[in-house]
Amino acid sequence: MLDALLTPFTEFEFMRRALVGTIAIAVGGAPVGVFLMLRRMSLTGDAMAHAILPGAAVGYLVAGLSLPAMTAGGLVAGMIVAVLAGLVARFTDLKEDASLAAFYLLSLALGVTIVSLRGSNVDLLHVLFGTVLALDDAALVLIAAIATVTLLALALLYRPLVLECVDPTFLRSVSRAGTPTHLAFLGLVVLNLVGGFHALGTLLAVGLMMLPAAAARFWCADITLMTAAATLIGILSGYAGLLLSYHWELPAGPAVILTAGGIYVLSLTLGPQGGLVWLARPGRHLEA
């Protein structure tokens, strides 16, 4: 039994690398996902992930499957969209979801077109779904660095970020930090999606961000614990997903996200904070 749980990682280097990569993605991405969820921006994360695609595709067009080129392209495209969408939502009456839906479709179509101009379907699959089993040193360093920067930045931004979610009017009355905080946060979202994209591809990168966050909401009623729980769920999903893919010969990236999805469904059903079982069987009401 223990053999089945450990051997894939002790035996094969690519499995170890995949595990390290997914853990780093979970550590950086899960807290960001919790804030995205609490700010009701879950779909924003999804749209951003698509916005990265054309940038990465241009990088690919210029330099092939090159880590620096695709990272830089993705970052630039993501930041542009993040800033534009953020500013539009802030200063006009247009709701963010409306403009993001348009961005998302446009970017996906544009990105796929650009990749197809030069590459094969294999390359396209690589960009869309990632190559978690082929992470080289450079990719691992990049992902780990992004996780580190994310945690440091969140520690600095934590207070205004929470305040902006709970009571934006209050924050505006005591400080001007609201808008810069919002933009910095969007920057973190892009950064983590670019990191996740190398392992999981543009379509699934957002999975290790949002699914653990959504699952954690059913277990904790306090934001600090929720963040910790989301991180743990993300790490667990990475480990269990890679194991499943190894033993059952499933594609690794989707297996990781499916595991996270499974944990989400489990939490939705059993979680003590409003899980379905508790809603269905609330028990007798209390005396006071």
Add this chain to the structure above:
Amino acid sequence: MRPAGTAIRFDDVTLGYGRRPAVHHLAGTIAPGSLTAIVGPNGAGKSTLLKGVVGTLAPLQGAISLSEGMRTRIAYLPQAADLDRSFPISVYDLVAMGLWSRSGLFGGIGRRDWARIEEALAAVGLTGFERRPIGTLSGGQMQRALFARLLLQDASLILLDEPFTAIDTKTTADLLDLVRRWHDEARTVVAVLHDLDVVRRVFPETLLIAREPVAWGETGTVLHPANLLKARRMIEAHDPHAASCDKGAA
């Protein structure tokens, strides 16, 4: 003993949305340490006026000036705060936000601050509610928590927008005690209110407004039936052919 001078000065202020005025040509001053009620019908521009003072809405014409040091020491309780009550945060943490002016973005809060938070919670009768998520509070309890946060803000200018709407008499009485306490501490308090009995009992000064200022001064005089009638006649209709207003134009 009240310091003489001006806390807030309105110089022929017009505030509005687009080009439509919500507060039309208001001029006057609010003295430091005064306790002023703003009353008037719905749509009279009361909330708009507070937004103008806080600075979230820039005047279309004229200027609102605050005395030295006042600008950074404002505590503002908006009408039906757009607070996300489903956010997973405790009453204690919500109230602790009031310490922002001393802790800022990154500063820590220490043992003495914890005591102040407990004190504020006790002052509004929420001792024992510290660990409760804010989503479990009733409307009145939430308003108590927000007043505790105001207490901690230790502001010299306190702006309250309809603080007692949909709040029961017991809670209103408790919170009015805090307003009196602020007044005794020589803080400047401005509150938008609808209950004229409360205004007559607690607030020495009143501004009666119906887009245009109707009367401003000592409460007994301002709330004269003739003034109230005048305020009630305010035209709420939206005139699509309204011409440009030349009053006060240079």
